[in-house]
Amino acid sequence: MNEISLILDAYFYIAITVFLLGSLYYIISWIFSKKGITNTYLGFPNLFTYPGQVSKWDAIKNILKRIFLFSSIKYDKSTRIISLLFHYSLWIIIFAHFDLFLEPYLVSIGIGIQTIETISFFAGNTLAIIFIFSGLYLLYRRLSNVYLRKISNIDDYLSLILLLLFGFTGLLMRLLLPSFYAYNVVGPFISSLFSFHPTDIPIAPIFITHFILACTLVIYMPLSKLLHMFSFFTNPTLYSIFHER
Amino acid sequence: MKYSIRDIILESPSGKGEEWLKRQKSLEWSYEINERLAKDEQLEKIFLKREGKEKDFLDAFLKLGNTKALRNFMETCMHCGICIDKCHMFISTGDINNSPVGRAELVRRIYKDPRVKNVDLSKIYSYYYQCTECRRCAVFCPNGIDQSEITRNVRNVLTSMGIIPEYVVTTLAQVYRVGNNLGLNEKAIASVVNFLEDDLKEETGKELRIPLNSKADFLLIPSSTDLFVNTDTMKGYTKVLNALNKKWTISSRATEAANFGLFASEKYLRDFGNFVVDEAISLGVKTVVWGECGHGWRSASNYVRYELAKNGIELMHIHQFTLKALERGQLKVDKNKNDDLFNYHDPCNYARGGNLVNEPREILKMVVRETVEAKYTKEETFCCGAGGGLLADEKNWNEFRAWAGWPAVYYSWKTGASYMISPCAIDKAQFPYVIDYHKVPLKMKGLMDLVGYALEI
Ligand code: SF4
Ligand code: SF4
Numbered sequence: 001m002n003e004i005s006l007i008l009d010a011y012f013y014i015a016i017t018v019f020l021l022g023s024l025y026y027i028i029s030w031i032f033s034k035k036g037i038t039n040t041y042l043g044f045p046n047l048f049t050y051p052g053q054v055s056k057w058d059a060i061k062n063i064l065k066r067i068f069l070f071s072s073i074k075y076d077k078s079t080r081i082i083s084l085l086f087h088y089s090l091w092i093i094i095f096a097h098f099d100l101f102l103e104p105y106l107v108s109i110g111i112g113i114q115t116i117e118t119i120s121f122f123a124g125n126t127l128a129i130i131f132i133f134s135g136l137y138l139l140y141r142r143l144s145n146v147y148l149r150k151i152s153n154i155d156d157y158l159s160l161i162l163l164l165l166f167g168f169t170g171l172l173m174r175l176l177l178p179s180f181y182a183y184n185v186v187g188p189f190i191s192s193l194f195s196f197h198p199t200d201i202p203i204a205p206i207f208i209t210h211f212i213l214a215c216t217l218v219i220y221m222p223l224s225k226l227l228h229m230f231s232f233f234t235n236p237t238l239y240s241i242f243h244e245r
Numbered sequence: 246m247k248y249s250i251r252d253i254i255l256e257s258p259s260g261k262g263e264e265w266l267k268r269q270k271s272l273e274w275s276y277e278i279n280e281r282l283a284k285d286e287q288l289e290k291i292f293l294k295r296e297g298k299e300k301d302f303l304d305a306f307l308k309l310g311n312t313k314a315l316r317n318f319m320e321t322c323m324h325c326g327i328c329i330d331k332c333h334m335f336i337s338t339g340d341i342n343n344s345p346v347g348r349a350e351l352v353r354r355i356y357k358d359p360r361v362k363n364v365d366l367s368k369i370y371s372y373y374y375q376c377t378e379c380r381r382c383a384v385f386c387p388n389g390i391d392q393s394e395i396t397r398n399v400r401n402v403l404t405s406m407g408i409i410p411e412y413v414v415t416t417l418a419q420v421y422r423v424g425n426n427l428g429l430n431e432k433a434i435a436s437v438v439n440f441l442e443d444d445l446k447e448e449t450g451k452e453l454r455i456p457l458n459s460k461a462d463f464l465l466i467p468s469s470t471d472l473f474v475n476t477d478t479m480k481g482y483t484k485v486l487n488a489l490n491k492k493w494t495i496s497s498r499a500t501e502a503a504n505f506g507l508f509a510s511e512k513y514l515r516d517f518g519n520f521v522v523d524e525a526i527s528l529g530v531k532t533v534v535w536g537e538c539g540h541g542w543r544s545a546s547n548y549v550r551y552e553l554a555k556n557g558i559e560l561m562h563i564h565q566f567t568l569k570a571l572e573r574g575q576l577k578v579d580k581n582k583n584d585d586l587f588n589y590h591d592p593c594n595y596a597r598g599g600n601l602v603n604e605p606r607e608i609l610k611m612v613v614r615e616t617v618e619a620k621y622t623k624e625e626t627f628c629c630g631a632g633g634g635l636l637a638d639e640k641n642w643n644e645f646r647a648w649a650g651w652p653a654v655y656y657s658w659k660t661g662a663s664y665m666i667s668p669c670a671i672d673k674a675q676f677p678y679v680i681d682y683h684k685v686p687l688k689m690k691g692l693m694d695l696v697g698y699a700l701e702i
Contacts, residue, residue, distance in 0.1 A: 026320065033313045041314055042397050042511040043518075044547040049383045049391065051595075051602040051624055072387050073327055083325075147248075148326040150272055150341050151350055156324045231321035231388055236314050238389040 002200060008211065009198040015215035022222025023230060030234035047240040059241045067232050079141065086134035089127045090163070093170070096124060100187040117179055128171040135164045155224050162217050169210040176206055248330040251339065253655045254648070259683045265648060269339040275375065276641050283414035288407050290418035291513070295407035299364040303355060305402040310356050315398055318390045319356045322346060328382040328392070333628050334375055337648035342372045345382035345392040352399060370408050373399045377635055378508065378540070379593035379628030396633070404510040412637035416505045420517055425469035425501035434497045437472045445480055449702055453487045456494040463493035464525050467536040468502045468670035475673050478537055481697030485567050488576055488702050499524040502538035503670055504545070508634035518549040525558050532559045534566050537691050539592030539669035540632055542599040564604040564668065567696060571611050578699040583613040588662035590619065590653060591626035592669035605668055605692050612699040619656040627653035629667070631675035650679035658685045668692040
């Protein structure tokens, strides 16, 4: 195995470990930390904000609506639509990466490799473009509003810029590398990483950049505001009703 | 970019909006309220001393920082800014430190980096006493970050160091002295009760009693202001309880629905709640009926309820009690007595802290000719701008509070109603003032007042 591969493979495993341990640390500390010295929130057993949220089902509905529809941003329409696009395109793209492992299976059940490649080419590029533009809008929103600028810190910019670069290099990969590259080269490499028998990393600068950015993001996640993706389920104002007194 | 909701400032019929905006030249602008800090002899009355420095604040806050709420709220904010223009304090001042996230940042910086040494305590004090603990931010924050809970934690620490406004301290001291915020002793209460009974006799021609300190099934906890200022509310309670022939009483030792402990620290919240519990036990009541008070109901339904339950006593709000009777047809009401258009304003602590949004609406529909809803209702309601211990009558503060209450009054005014109905003791003191300041053609009443007018007895 060459040196670059060795370093990058190690980086990959370090990233996954940091991500898992870091996220677990936070999730566990949010769930299991005490409400307070008297085991109440300064006297109160609960903190829920929604009137009529008397059943657990109401609370679940409320949390799910917040997560999937961004229901709490209802009075900021443009921000809501654009951040919905931003988050959904990101998640779909991330899940679509599983086709790197799935392709051999899909082919084996009779879906033509050409069909897969065409769909993922068009859908992937469209989503990446949506992702990049909505991300740029969010950056613009942060920079153009003096109030928002005042409360923003490096983390806010870094998270967004890392994500944008990640999306951009992904798009470039599609456009610059020959078709079937993902299927023939990247897929097997990623599979090898997950099966703990890493092979040499494909030598394509754009792929290596994308790969490094992805690992960096994964490391950065538990250290930054990107943690917010886990917090919905542990926030006492939203799920407090599940606590026993 | 500007926040369009702030345009309502210019729409004030008082014509003072432009000048008010001009005074907000920078992003950080607010009245310092430091001069209102309590003095040593006042602190003594609530068992406090002014002690501790920046370093002590740091240590105490970081210790609290291990709790579930603070961990979540300090670590998960993504600085999206959605909450900024949801806070009436930001809308009225345009001061970023007076927005939920801006306020949180004042302590989040310390939380995230405990090596920070230079804490500006007077800044923290100033802004943390300008949050009315209304929780509107928690409804709109995608993550549900509840700034009022951060405020309560910070105030807990500040209070223990004796850093607390004069107004809050004098109120707390009154409760320790006589059991209510206004400082009415037993003699004063007895004479007010006599006066009210005479008044009721004149009005209705009937002998309606307000039993004081007697053994009964129901203990009514009115706001002390209901006895003194908002007497129509007190008359409403009296008419309902008498019409139902209940064995009820008020107590001269627990004549306070409000609980300023919520605005200071956990110790006071518990102490005042326990005063009521003790009184309920000693009078042998089965049910405690809570009067009209927003934050008082939040403390009652989230704290007193459980303490009472340990002694087999039930807690009810006067609205829940009245609605039940109305639905069973035990009370006869005549809608025509309230022949006008009414808008119900949700007190923030009923809607976001006390689970009381439907009962008052249903009562209102039964006792008035017509009702209308405002743009932001239920959990989205705007705060009156005087909660959190900000009702103080101070020279500089008064103008501030007239603007802090403007969003709530503005949206009620825009419904075209002639009456704004808000069953909360603080609202009843704050809104008439805001309405008057802005010269808005609105009148303000409590809900039980209307029940009293409509009741046929
Ligand atoms: S609790 Fe109310 S006053 Fe305090 S920051 Fe939130 S919205 Fe503003
Ligand atoms: S809405 Fe919530 S997450 Fe967004 S800035 Fe405000 S407190 Fe932070």
